[in-house]
Amino acid sequence: MTNSNIQHPTSNIGGERTLDALTRSGRIAVTLPPSDVPPSSATIPSALLREDLPLPELSQLDVVRHYTRLSQLNWSIDTHMYPLGSCTMKLNPKVNDAIAAMPSFAEAHPMQPAADAQGALAVMYGLQRMLAEITGMDETSLAPLAGAQGELAGVLLIKAYLESIGEHRTTVLVADSAHGTNPATASMAGFDVVAVKPRPDGDMDLDALRAALEEHGPTVAALMITLPSTLGLFDRNIVQIAEMVHAHGALMYGDGANMNAMLGQVKPGDLGFDVMHLNLHKTFSQPHGGGGPGAGPIVVKQHLATFLPSPHVALASERPERTVGAQPAAPAPHEPPAASELPPPTSRFSPPAQYALHNPDHTIGRLGAHAGNFGVALRAYAYIRSLGADGLRAISEAAVLNANYVQARLRGAYDLAHDRTCMHEVLFSGKRQKSQGAKTLDIAKRMIDYGYHPPTIYFPLVVDEAMLIEPTESESKETLDAFCDAMLQIAAEAETKPELLRAAPHTAPLRRLDEATAARTPILHW
Numbered sequence: 001m002t003n004s005n006i007q008h009p010t011s012n013i014g015g016e017r018t019l020d021a022l023t024r025s026g027r028i029a030v031t032l033p034p035s036d037v038p039p040s041s042a043t044i045p046s047a048l049l050r051e052d053l054p055l056p057e058l059s060q061l062d063v064v065r066h067y068t069r070l071s072q073l074n075w076s077i078d079t080h081m082y083p084l085g086s087c088t089m090k091l092n093p094k095v096n097d098a099i100a101a102m103p104s105f106a107e108a109h110p111m112q113p114a115a116d117a118q119g120a121l122a123v124m125y126g127l128q129r130m131l132a133e134i135t136g137m138d139e140t141s142l143a144p145l146a147g148a149q150g151e152l153a154g155v156l157l158i159k160a161y162l163e164s165i166g167e168h169r170t171t172v173l174v175a176d177s178a179h180g181t182n183p184a185t186a187s188m189a190g191f192d193v194v195a196v197k198p199r200p201d202g203d204m205d206l207d208a209l210r211a212a213l214e215e216h217g218p219t220v221a222a223l224m225i226t227l228p229s230t231l232g233l234f235d236r237n238i239v240q241i242a243e244m245v246h247a248h249g250a251l252m253y254g255d256g257a258n259m260n261a262m263l264g265q266v267k268p269g270d271l272g273f274d275v276m277h278l279n280l281h282k283t284f285s286q287p288h289g290g291g292g293p294g295a296g297p298i299v300v301k302q303h304l305a306t307f308l309p310s311p312h313v314a315l316a317s318e319r320p321e322r323t324v325g326a327q328p329a330a331p332a333p334h335e336p337p338a339a340s341e342l343p344p345p346t347s348r349f350s351p352p353a354q355y356a357l358h359n360p361d362h363t364i365g366r367l368g369a370h371a372g373n374f375g376v377a378l379r380a381y382a383y384i385r386s387l388g389a390d391g392l393r394a395i396s397e398a399a400v401l402n403a404n405y406v407q408a409r410l411r412g413a414y415d416l417a418h419d420r421t422c423m424h425e426v427l428f429s430g431k432r433q434k435s436q437g438a439k440t441l442d443i444a445k446r447m448i449d450y451g452y453h454p455p456t457i458y459f460p461l462v463v464d465e466a467m468l469i470e471p472t473e474s475e476s477k478e479t480l481d482a483f484c485d486a487m488l489q490i491a492a493e494a495e496t497k498p499e500l501l502r503a504a505p506h507t508a509p510l511r512r513l514d515e516a517t518a519a520r521t522p523i524l525h526w
């Protein structure tokens with residue numbers, strides 16, 4: 001970002017004046033205690049010091065009101081239905097935030113000796129076991145900090161496993177209906193990526209898969225598939241697909257970020273997946289989006305467990321010789337520190353430690369500084385424990401029912417990408433409306449006028465004028481009906497006065513933006 005991108009206009013943003021317009025010389029928001037460090041001129045070369053730093057000067061109340069008003073110009077799940085496909089913008093119960101804010105958890109330090117952090121480790125160990133149980137896998141790593149990082153870890157695990165049995169495979173097949181991060185991940189991990197097309201009904205084309213396996217034969221390391229797919233569909237041939245892939249000595253990678261649709265219904269481990277990631281920030285009580293922390297744990301079958309990222313939480317009784325305290329330096333992959341170099345597993349004042357951080361024997365190494373985003377794991381733990389098995393099953397039932405209800409109400413007005421029972425999200429195409437003069441983008445903008453966050457549009461790429469609607473389990477029938485009424489109204493407007501849609505939004509604080517220029521040449525205001 002260059003300084004020329006930063007401007008200081010005094011104009012309004014959606015009716016709210018910028019801080020530069022509100023500034024009054026000499027006004028202050030906080031009174032700082034006298035400084036007890038040497039003046040910067042004593043320690044910083046004068047060439048690096050600024051004479052003047054023109055920051056806005058405001059009272060605390062001005063600042064609070066400014067940011068509160070700005071926040072109200074925004075959209076959030078707390079204010080509006082947010083049917084953004086592939087994002088699962090659902091209720092994250094506030095009680096889980098309260099639990100994460102409890103001082104005993106919030107003030108735990110990642111460098112604390114494991115013996116003094118047994119409560120936090122118990123939560124992590126418990127979550128590892130629960131995620132393995134929910135997915136039908138054997139082990140879990142909470143280390144990945146996002147879904148895409150979980151994918152990278154999973155693919156690196158596959159590579160490490162294959163190399164350990166003397167196989168140097170270079171190709172990853174990726175379902176064309178997979179999330180965009182899947183091919184990107186395989187490519188980042190150094191694999192050649194080969195796409196496998198879906199059939200017109202949305203399931204994977206088994207002939208195309210067979211042809212790809214034959215063509216790339218012994219070079220195929222894995223198939224990456226998103227289940228349910230970004231088409232909102234459960235691939236009915238998934239077991240056969242896994243058998244075909246395994247018969248070629250390759251492994252099955254599952255993108256399980258859409259687990260909201262499958263909780264308590266089916267265990268991916270039973271379907272033939274070797275490794276899969278979950279997005280805690282979609283399914284398990286962590287807000288998605290807004291740049292906040294997330295987590296993309298991976299769950300694996302036993303043959304991959306020894307390669308899991310480090311550190312991993314284990315029962316101290318099972319791994320006493322590998323116990324690592326909180327240690328800052330990343331250990332080299334495949335070389336866990338010798339037991340003699342490690343701090344004792346318990347402190348003099350604690351009872352014997354029950355849980356320990358350890359390096360799996362052939363770990364692919366670290367993905368971050370510590371053991372993952374603990375606050376995110378804690379919310380997920382609280383969420384799963386409070387819902388129990390029946391509650392989790394009820395989530396997927398309601399999520400799938402709600403998406404099918406929307407599909408049933410809108411099917412006459414919008415073209416369905418695939419006319420069959422959908423899972424947790426439903427995929428329409430705005431082709432009909434485009435031919436009437438209003439593109440999918442115009443429909444999305446018009447939805448803002450009706451009080452709804454637009455759905456995901458132009459994704460997945462394999463469907464023309466795509467509109468991916470994910471209502472989630474959280475919305476009531478009244479809200480779904482109001483949403484569908486608005487969508488039907490917009491379809492009628494597209495038919496009779498498409499120019500209304502082309503000029504939308506009409507009620508938003510800012511009208512139609514030049515999004516490409518805004519992304520490429522942002523002008524920042526404050």
Ligand SMILES: Cc1ncc(COP(=O)(O)O)c(C=O)c1O
Nearest residue numbers: 086146147148179181255257258
């Ligand atoms: C199906 C699917 N896979 C992968 C990802 C990537 O996750 P992240 O954005 O945390 O990297 C997402 C993101 O929402 C997703 O919806």
